[in-house]
Amino acid sequence: MLKVKNLHKKYSGESLSAVVDISFSLKECEVLAVVGKSGSGKSTLLRMLAGLMKPDAGVVEFDGKPLKNPEEQLIAGHDKIKMVFQDFQVKPNMTVAENVKYKLLHFNKEYQAERCEELLDTCGLSTLAEKMPHELSGGQQQRLSLARALADDPKLLLMDEPFSNLDPIIKEDLLLELTEIVKKERLSLILVSHDTRDALLIADRIAYVEEGRLVQIGDNETVYKQPKTLEVAQFFGRVNEISLDGQKHFIRAEDLTPQLEENKFEVTVSSSTFMGGVYLNRARYSGRKLVVFYSSEKLSENSNMVLGFKGRCQLHF
Numbered sequence: 001m002l003k004v005k006n007l008h009k010k011y012s013g014e015s016l017s018a019v020v021d022i023s024f025s026l027k028e029c030e031v032l033a034v035v036g037k038s039g040s041g042k043s044t045l046l047r048m049l050a051g052l053m054k055p056d057a058g059v060v061e062f063d064g065k066p067l068k069n070p071e072e073q074l075i076a077g078h079d080k081i082k083m084v085f086q087d088f089q090v091k092p093n094m095t096v097a098e099n100v101k102y103k104l105l106h107f108n109k110e111y112q113a114e115r116c117e118e119l120l121d122t123c124g125l126s127t128l129a130e131k132m133p134h135e136l137s138g139g140q141q142q143r144l145s146l147a148r149a150l151a152d153d154p155k156l157l158l159m160d161e162p163f164s165n166l167d168p169i170i171k172e173d174l175l176l177e178l179t180e181i182v183k184k185e186r187l188s189l190i191l192v193s194h195d196t197r198d199a200l201l202i203a204d205r206i207a208y209v210e211e212g213r214l215v216q217i218g219d220n221e222t223v224y225k226q227p228k229t230l231e232v233a234q235f236f237g238r239v240n241e242i243s244l245d246g247q248k249h250f251i252r253a254e255d256l257t258p259q260l261e262e263n264k265f266e267v268t269v270s271s272s273t274f275m276g277g278v279y280l281n282r283a284r285y286s287g288r289k290l291v292v293f294y295s296s297e298k299l300s301e302n303s304n305m306v307l308g309f310k311g312r313c314q315l316h317f
């Protein structure tokens, strides 16, 4: 449904391009997370996908037709592509239900009432229908923004760091609810995030962007287990660079195991920090080289132990 071909964008006055030759496609009902470090070009890409920013080069095709850029039409954007903004964009003087109905004004009263009820139910707002926006919590306001976006009957939702200002558990719940809503409404979703947990939680595929370039796109497990570069690997968690017998091995912290009889080496523990559920340990080997690994028990400082890793856990770039 969405095809992105060789997109390029450089802001005037900037020496580096914000988006460099990005191409990918998105299927119907697919959820794609675009991840990358701050300043890597994620938001710029999303704005071009929404038709809110003109690319310097390249095309965005939606349902087989090139997307019009803002200079080619009176109101920027596309009817079926909806960007959900973080700053809520709700009408402060209307109730929750009125806020949603306002988006349905061009329909008859009966359909308005029916669709409004359905959307409030979908977004978990039924009991709050008569509340004013200022009476809602942050999460509830985000749900209202979503309900309003859904009222426009989009086929593709675009979200830039949704729910980022909420508590982690509330955010996690909302993201899971969002996947259900997206499935129920048969929508595709592109979500921008710098948080790998968001991406793994919600996406079918992950796109990793670095310095404006699409470094890797693939299903979640592939991107995690077979990262194309060390940067992609490190974005998803701590990676140890271990030199053993003159060879370099890249091993995730969770794949370094005490007492394993494979690829073993001796370390001295320098710290063991409780992280809730696991301890994060730092240790030295071969003099001063650092490794990081997890354990279920607290380890004693300066204790010596043997760590190992399975050959199949090695990351190859």
Ligand SMILES: Nc1ncnc2c1ncn2[C@@H]1O[C@H](COP(=O)(O)OP(=O)(O)OP(=O)(O)O)[C@@H](O)[C@H]1O
Pocket (backbone or CB within 6 Å): 011, 012, 014, 017, 018, 036, 037, 038, 039, 040, 041, 042, 043, 044, 045, 194
């Ligand atoms: N309006 C602008 N004018 C000039 N440069 C900009 C503008 N907006 C973004 N940039 C630059 O373009 C690059 C990409 O920015 P963008 O906001 O797309 O990255 P991002 O990955 O979304 O970052 P973050 O995760 O911090 O939001 C950055 O170097 C940024 O400084």
